[in-house]
Structures are given as C-alpha cells and as structure tokens.
Amino acid sequence: MKYRFLRYPGGKFKAVTLSYDDGCKADLKLCEIIERYGMKVTLNLCGAMIGDYEGRLTEEDIKEFILGHGHEIANHGNWHKALGLLTEINGIQDTLNCRLALEKRFSLIIRGMAYPDTAKNISGEKYAKIKEYLTDLGIVYARTPSRDNDVFDLPEDFHLWTPTAHHQNEKIFEYIDKFLALDDKKLYCASRWPRLFYIWGHSSEFNSNNNWDRLESICEKLGGKEDVWYATNIEIYDYVTAYNSLVFSADNTRAYNPTLIDVWFDIGGTVYCVKSGETIDLV
Ligand SMILES: [Zn+2]
Secondary structure, three states: OOOEEEEEHHHEOEEEEEEEEOOEOOHHHHHHHHHOOOOOEEEEEOOOOOOOOOOEOOHHHHHHHHHHHOOEEEEOOOOOOOHHHOOHHHHHHHHHHHHHHHHHHHOOOOOEEEOOOOOOOOOHHHHHHHHHHHHHOOOOEEEOOOOOOOOOEOOOOHHHEOOOEEOOOOOHHHHHHHHHHOOHHHOOHHHOOOEEEEEEEOOHHHHHOOOHHHHHHHHHHHOOOOOEEEOOHHHHHHHHHHHHOOEEOOOOOEEEOOOOOOEEEEEOOEEEEEOOOOEEEOO
16 A cells, blocks of 8 residues: 655646735835736735835735736635634734624625734634634634744644745745755655645735845745746645545545646656546556
8 A cells, every 4th residue: 555645736846936915115115026926925914004005015915916817815804803802803803804794895705814913812712712703704724923834834734734834934935945855756755744834924014124135035046946836825725625625545546636727746756637527547
C-alpha cells in the first residue's frame, strides 16, 4: 500500500498564498506589485469601515482593482473586534454583520475570515464555541492574527489557519529559500505531503516602515515559479475540500471525483488527475 498525497492544480507540490488585513489604501500598491509576479492575495475587510474612513479602500477600489483582478475579499469583523474578548452573541453579531455588509455591497458569497485584533482567548473551550458559531455563520476558514508557524503545511483545522510568516519576519528569506529548495521526489515517501507558504500582514506597514522594496524582494524570490500554484485563501480551501471529497474503491485501484473541480494527487511518485465527475483507474 502506497501513500497518497494531495497535489495542487496541474499536479504541483507547492502553493503560495497571501492574506492582508484592514482594507488599507496601500492594498492597491500591494496588489499591483504581487500581480507582476503572478501572485494572489486575500484582503480581509471590515464591513462597516469601507470607503468613509481615511486611508481605506473605497467600494470602487475593491470592485475594480481587487475583485476585478481575481483577488479575494474576506470577513474581518464589522467593527474589527477580537472574538476571544467578546461574548458569543456579540461575536456572532460582528461576524454576521460583516458578512451581510460585504455580500450586499459586492454581490458575493463571503466564506473566509481573518480573526480581527488579537488571538487572545482563541483557545480551549472558548475556541470550541467560536469555531461552532463561525461554522454556523458559514465561515469555512479563519486565519489567526499571529503566531508564525515557520512551517509549510496546510492547516489541520481551517478555523485556526496559522500563516507561515509575517512579511517582517526576520527569517522570511531563509524560509523562502528552504521552501523553494523542497523537492517532493527527493523527500522520504512519508514526507511528501503538499506544501504551502502563507504570508500575512498589513499593506500599511510597508508605508510606515518605508520598505516596499521588501515586498518586491519577497515576490522576486517567491513569485513566477512554474512549479508553484499561486492562489487566494478560499481557492486553497475549496481545492482541499474537493480533494477530501474524492471517493476511492476499497482496494485503491479506482477514484471518483464527485466535485466540480479537477483534482490531482500523488500515489507513490505517480501523479494522477481525476477530472470533475469522472472515475479513473489507478494503474
Ligand atoms: Zn485587522
């Protein structure tokens, strides 16, 4: 029996995603830079704080330059309140109001989220309750606001999705080198799970630190690679969900894909693609 591991679209072993918070006006410059390197971002917005606030994106900005360029917008609380510090009813209210506001304004279905403000108290029993109500509110993933994990793994729990690194992490270029050097064919057979490099931050930090060149350097190194899938957070979530929905025969010789997404996977070094709605023999 051989191990089976998810591969990203095109059979790729590696993916990169970005997540930036608060809907800062500087998101426009961030998008302009990352797009030159074929990268995508998820921008986490506060439903009640669009347009009317100085230094923030307007509705037109978001429609034309964010959604119009294939990026994702996600929930960041209507008023940017830390869920771990709120009562459940208030957390539910702030999350739902943000979702309703974004969906109405942009005619979308919003399922992603980044926890606002702080991860304080997002653990233990409190976290279990938060996860339960986020699930009930249709939030399928939520990024934690810190705790760089310095590893390149998909999350075990999409409601506690911890990034690889903040862009200011002093070791980020070291991590990028390590990530780029990874070759699934050279890894031990039990270590060939898919890898993800996940960067987060606030675009306004590039202004306050006067270091937009840092983003350029990150993108120059990490962007434009043939063997990397550049995706938004929700694209990764949807793809992983499709992979987890595949159906296999008991002896692992046949795979059925009941989803709307073509899915790739690796079995013992051989990469297979099972297209939407198809059944294939694994030989
Ligand atoms: Zn924030």
